[in-house]
Amino acid sequence: MLGPQSSLVMYDEEYKRIMTLIEKLLRESNSNVIFLVDKNGQLIAATGETEHLDTTSLASLTAGNIAATGGLAKLIGEKEFSILFHEGEKDNIHISIIGGRVILVVIFDQRSSLGLVRLRVKKASIELGVILADLIRKTEIHDEAPGVDSPFAEITDDDIDNLFN
Amino acid sequence: MSFINYASREINCKIVYYGPGLCGKTTNLQYIYNKTAQDAKGKMISLATETERTLFFDFLPLALGEIRGFKTRFHLYTVPGQVFYDASRKLILKGVDGVVFVADSQEERLDANIESLENLKDNLEEQGYQLEKLPFIIQYNKRDLPNCTPVEELRKLLNPDGVPDLEACAATGEGIFETLKAVAKQVLIDLKKGS
Numbered sequence: 001m002l003g004p005q006s007s008l009v010m011y012d013e014e015y016k017r018i019m020t021l022i023e024k025l026l027r028e029s030n031s032n033v034i035f036l037v038d039k040n041g042q043l044i045a046a047t048g049e050t051e052h053l054d055t056t057s058l059a060s061l062t063a064g065n066i067a068a069t070g071g072l073a074k075l076i077g078e079k080e081f082s083i084l085f086h087e088g089e090k091d092n093i094h095i096s097i098i099g100g101r102v103i104l105v106v107i108f109d110q111r112s113s114l115g116l117v118r119l120r121v122k123k124a125s126i127e128l129g130v131i132l133a134d135l136i137r138k139t140e141i142h143d144e145a146p147g148v149d150s151p152f153a154e155i156t157d158d159d160i161d162n163l164f165n
Numbered sequence: 166m167s168f169i170n171y172a173s174r175e176i177n178c179k180i181v182y183y184g185p186g187l188c189g190k191t192t193n194l195q196y197i198y199n200k201t202a203q204d205a206k207g208k209m210i211s212l213a214t215e216t217e218r219t220l221f222f223d224f225l226p227l228a229l230g231e232i233r234g235f236k237t238r239f240h241l242y243t244v245p246g247q248v249f250y251d252a253s254r255k256l257i258l259k260g261v262d263g264v265v266f267v268a269d270s271q272e273e274r275l276d277a278n279i280e281s282l283e284n285l286k287d288n289l290e291e292q293g294y295q296l297e298k299l300p301f302i303i304q305y306n307k308r309d310l311p312n313c314t315p316v317e318e319l320r321k322l323l324n325p326d327g328v329p330d331l332e333a334c335a336a337t338g339e340g341i342f343e344t345l346k347a348v349a350k351q352v353l354i355d356l357k358k359g360s
Contacts, residue, residue: 007359008168015172040260041224041240042168042177056207056226060240064212064221067256151233152176155357163229163237164346 008038009142014135018045021127022104029120031108032091036128037062038102048107058105062095066103085114096121099129101136166260167356175236178352179260180345183285184267185277186218186246189306189335193267194225194241196341201227219245222257229349239349246281255288263300263352264289265344267335268323270305270313275322282323300351303330304344309337 022034026048033048035055041063046055069081084095094106094117104125106117168177182190191211198209207226214220223243230237244254266285268278286296303324305316316332324330329347333340 007166007356010168010170010172012172015170038168038260040166040168040179042179044168044170054208057210057224060224060226061210064256067259068221068253071252071256151235152353152357152359155232155353159232160350160353163232163349164342 007139008040008042009139010044010135011138014131014138015045017131018128019047021124021131022047025106025120025124029106029108029117030112031106031117033105033107035059035105036102037105039063039066039097044102062103062105066095066097083118094118094121096125098125099132102128102132104128167262167352169235173236174234175238176232176356177238177240178262178349178356179240179242180263180265180348180352181257181261182241182243182265182267183254183281184246184306185269185274185281186248188246188267188269188274188278188281189333190243190246190267191219191223192335193265193304193306193333193341193344194223194243196335196338197227197241197345198225200338200342205229218247219243220250221245221253232353237353239345239352241345248280251284251288254284255291258288258292258294261289261294261299262355263348264296264302265348266301266303266323267306268303268319270307270316270319271310272312272314275314275319278319278323297326300348300355301328302344302348302351303328304333304340305330306333306335306340308332308339309334 022036022045026034033050033053035046036044037059038044041060043055043059069084073081080097082097086093091107091109096104098104104121106121108117182193184190198206205228210224212221225241227239228236229239242257244257266282289296305319331340331344333344335341
C-alpha cells in the first residue's frame with residue numbers, strides 16, 4: 001500500500017483495463033454512471049451518462065463523504081464502513097471502498113436494483129483490486145528508479161511561471 | 166499526494182488553506198473563483214452552515230494550463246476554522262500536497278493564530294506528514310484593518326523557520342493570487358524533486 005506522501009500514478013495500460021472493467025460493470029448492473037475516485041478526491045475514471053454531471057465535484061464530495069463516515073466508523077471502533085448507499089426519489093448512489101484506497105461509485109435508477117448493483121459490484125471489486133495492486137507495484141518500481149522517463153524531472157522555473165501568465 | 170495520470174496526461178494536486186476561524190480562507194477561494202476565467206475553473210462547492218460558516222470544506226478545482234504536455238490541475242480546499250471542527254480538519258488534510266496558512270493580522274486574533282498553527286502541525290503529524298517537509302506558505306491577511314499586529318511581530322511568532330510569507334487582503338484581493346502562485350510553484354518544484 002502506498003504511503004501518505006507517495007503520488008498515485010495512472011498508466012495507459014491500467015487505465016484501459018479499468019475502463020473496460022467499469023464499462024462492463026455499467027452494462028451488467030444496468031446503471032447510469034460509474035466512476036472511480038481516489039480517497040483524496042481525485043477522479044480516476046468515469047463512464048456512462050457523465051456529460052450532464054459535474055464529475056470533479058462529485059469526486060471531491062464522494063471522498064469527503066467516505067472520509068466523514070470513516071471518521072464515524074473509527075469513533076465506534078470499526079475500521080471503516082466499506083459500503084454506503086444513498087437512496088433518492090429517482091436516482092440512487094452506491095459507494096464502496098476497493099482495496100482500502102479507491103472508491104467505486106455507481107449511480108442507478110429504477111431500471112436497476114440495489115441487489116443487482118451489490119452483486120455486480122462485489123464481483124467487479126475483486127478484478128479491480130487486482131488491477132490496482134498491479135498499478136501500485138508499477139508505481140513502486142518507478143519510485144525506486146527516480147527520474148526514469150519522468151516528464152517532470154526537467155520542469156524549469158520558466159515552465160512554472162508560464163502557468164500564471 | 167499528487168495524482169499523475171499518464172492516460173489523460175494530467176497532474177492533479179491538492180492545496181489546503183488552513184487557519185483560525187474567520188481568518189479569510191473561504192474569502193481567498195471566493196476571490197480566486199470570481200477572478201478566474203470560466204474555462205479554467207470548475208464549480209466552487211461550499212459545505213457551510215446557515216450562517217455561512219464553513220461546516221466541512223470549500224472546494225475549488227482550477228486548471229492552470231499545461232506543463233510539458235500535462236494539464237496541471239489544482240484542487241483548492243479550505244478547512245473549517247472553528248476549534249470544535251477538529252475531526253473534519255484532520256480529514257481534509259489527507260493527501261495534501263501544499264498548505265497555505267492564512268493568519269488573521271488583527272491583534273486580538275494573535276493567540277488564535279498560534280493555536281491554529283499548532284493544530285495544523287499536530288494534525289499533519291497524525292497523518293504521517295511533517296509541515297517542514299511540505300510546500301508551505303504563510304499569508305498575513307486583513308492587512309487593511311486598523312488594529313493589525315506589525316508583520317515583523319507576526320513573522321517572529323508564526324514563521325520562525327522563514328518559509329515564504331505574504332501580506333494580503335482577501336476582501337479586496339490583494340496578495341491572493343500571489344499566495345496561490347507561491348504555493349503552486351512550491352508544489353511543482355516538489356513534484357520535480359520527487360520525480
